[in-house]
Amino acid sequence: MRTILFLLEKEFRQIFRNRSIMLLVLVMPVIQLLLLPLAANYEVRNVNIAIIDNDHSSYSRKLITGITASGYFRLTGYLFSYKGAMSLIEKDQADLLLEIPRGFERNLVREGRQQLFVAVNAINGTKANLGGVYLGTVIKAANDDIRLDLAPQQAGAPPAIDTVTANWYNPLLNYRVYMVPGILAILVTMIGGFLTALNIVKEKEAGTIEQINVTPIKKHHFILGKLIPFWVLGNVVFTLGLIVSRLIYGIVPQGSILLLYGFIWIYLLAVLGFGLLVSTFCDTQQQAMFIMFFFIMIFVLMGGLFTSTDSMPEWAQVASRFNPVTYLIEVMRMVILKGSGLKDIAGRMGVLTLFAIVLNGLAIFNYRKTS
Amino acid sequence: MKEAVITTDKLTKRFGDFVATNEISFEVSRGEIFGFLGANGAGKTTAMRMLCGLSTPSSGNASIAGFDVYRQTEQIKKNIGYMSQKFSLYEDLTVLENIRFFGGIYGLSRPRIREKGEKLIKDLGLEQEAKKLVGALPLGWKQKLSFSVAILHDPQIVFLDEPTGGVDPVTRRQFWNMIYEAADRGVTIFVTTHYMDEAEYCNRISIMVDGRVKALDTPRNLKEHFGAATMDEVFYALARGAKRSE
Structure with missing residues (x-):
């Protein structure tokens, strides 16, 4: 426990000293949430x-x-x-x-x-x-x-079926209400995943990890020392995103905010675990960057942000059940737009808990202090 | 002979077909300054990484401070200090923050870290720089700081991989004074170097050629044995036959 405090102290000092990380965490989500929902428009006009x-x-x-x-x-x-x-x-x-x-x-x-x-x-x-x-x-x-x-004189027009549609949860069919939670989900994933993956690999490149590996530090302490700071940053990004959605787009979560955070806490553990796992396989930041890009692209495009997972071919639907982003986008929309409760998302929470345990477990297992 | 703290027996590391370290056997006793010499690519760093528990040997045996290199790497790590060829303190942390971090993960208490940190900074004359980022220090100071951090937790043995590479002669002399002080306190020093004057400062030296230990003795005996006036000539006589280089 004491060791973790020393690790956290060091990690936070380095993060606060790194201006580009601070910019990435504080400014990028705000700008993207302002730009993307305006541009990524489902409505076809003109x-x-x-x-x-x-x-x-x-x-x-x-x-x-x-x-x-x-x-x-x-x-x-x-x-x-x-x-x-x-x-x-x-x-x-x-x-x-x-x-x-x-x-x-x-x-x-x-x-x-x-x-x-x-x-x-x-x-x-x-x-x-x-x-x-x-x-x-x-x-x-x-x-x-x-x-x-x-045929005005005919008694009534020829019979025709007319339908009246009521759009529940998004009565005006405002696509922003639909897109903003999804974009926020992706921002949290990108920032969390990339930062963790690159961080450990950066220590490999600098050679400082060797100095860590030659100490009697426990592997799970080291991994936790990396996980916690980026977990906190992920929460900062998410909170900023919620504030922007409320102030700019007037989106007020219908469900419990606490539930939303509860889900994000588990989700971040899973995504950061994935980033950590990738970092244990890579020796350079370039490798880590490309591998993360590969997976994040698939996660995002197959996660149901732009195209509904329900209309994907069956193999893709099966694959999307192994994609953490799918769960986050679903839950964000369920809780924010529909006001779903714990009972409705408990199953998805369970799956993500499993993801978090497996991914972090593999990361700890695959991190070698002795090669 | 005094108690041996490092013992290796036919210690070998292979990477595929390449035998980086080939059946090296030697002993180092407590408080000794042991020079580990060899041309570039002779296998010194590989051997040192095995002794530090950073790399698992392919075959052979070794024990460090009484612990086995296969099964007890974490106990070894508690009892050794290591300074790698590449500078590896955190450049984006200050001198004090580096001391606090490494003290902390070696399990030193906070008051002890503070006390040791203050003494260390005073001994190195770094009072003005204590709160500066390490990245801004000149190389010579970085290396002295690195060494001090490596022995912060009072290890039994400290491994130094080319600690004075690229450092000016005055700083090198100061560095060796620090090594002597540590050795006087009973710390065993295991050091690699390419400077033959530094080799003369060691109690005993070994010279590796192509993954094997070709000579091991006191500097004086080696010079006598090879009929050489300086360590330079001894090294040249041995390393000339080397087949591999970087």
Whole structure:
């Protein structure tokens, strides 16, 4: 115990003396939380649309007004030939192309049906996909208007199923409410994991670890002496993040803050344990950096921040259960947005406790004082 | 002969096909200043790391302060001090903080650390620098500080790996005075060096060539045996046949 106090004293002095670490811990999370949620936007706006109107009728104009008035589309071309419109797609000036055929109004009135042609530039998958869906909705709305127009005398419109959706936990579908907890989860992971991994390797490079290894220090004391300071830093990052989410994005955790911290405490032990384990395998900071990058990239992209783990292939879903980031993102969203309680997240806490024990155990085992 | 504190018997370290240290056997007795000489790459550092419990031998036996190098490395570590070739105090800690840290992990009590630290700083004349970062000190002072920290916990044996490399002659002389003082207090000194004048200061020296101990005796006997006027010539006569170098 006494040994750990000496280790902690030394470690904290070195951290406070290292300005870049202080900046990393205090400034980076704030800046990233201010920037990323603004940029990483799920909502697709400004879909560039080119329209070929071969009909020039009042209905075709009505449809076009409906599209431009929806707020999602930007009319970048109003053309008379498919070929001309296609060249806009090739030049990347249009994401969608809507062709209104000649006789649109006439066929609609006489025959009661008419086809429209939509071409989608699928290079940007999300934009194309969502743009197509939006366009479908706008056309359906226009269709309903036209229907009312044509058959007002009929008792009610032809039967149609209409759905009303209530968006629970995020009523305005504000994507920031969804992204901010996830980004905070990643910041805590990155800063904690990288700092611990690099710290021990730095001692290897400087040769100071040899001076430690030649003392009768216990291996678990040494590992704890490294774990605790970065665990404290992880908590600082997390707290700063919560403050930013509250002040800037108005996100107030629905669930218990204490529960959230309880989970973060276990989570940090697991992630720092991972960093420590990586450091025992590396001899240079460069190696440690690349290995951490490799894993953090996988953790983040497969952790369900950008793409839901539920829509991943089965093997990836299985893999994501071994990814600590998955659990943190889930729990952050559950507790912050949904107000989940201890009972709801106890299983995930258990899994992370297991991760923490295994990873730190391996780190202690693999740290060799005698080679 | 006095009690032996270091005993090695055919101690060997292999890295794959390469035999870094090849069946070395010798004894060092308490309070002795033992010079461990050899050309670069002769296997000195490897041997020293095995004796310090930093590296497990491939074969052979050794006991340090009565403890076995295979099974009792942690007991060995309590009883030795080590100063590596590479300066290894924390450059981003002050002189006092380094003393406190290493005193602490060797299990010294806080009052004892304070008392020893004050004496150490006074002996080294570092009063002005006590609160400066170690990284800012000149090399000679760093090395003297390193040595003082290595014997802070009163070890039975201290291992010094080229402690005076790159240090000016005046500081080297001061350094050797510190070594003598420690030896007078009964600390066994195990030192490697490339300076042949320093070899003359040792009670006994061994000379390693290509992983083997080729000669082991007092400096005077060695010079006599090789019919040489200086240790330089003795070293040259032995190391000339070396096949490996860095």
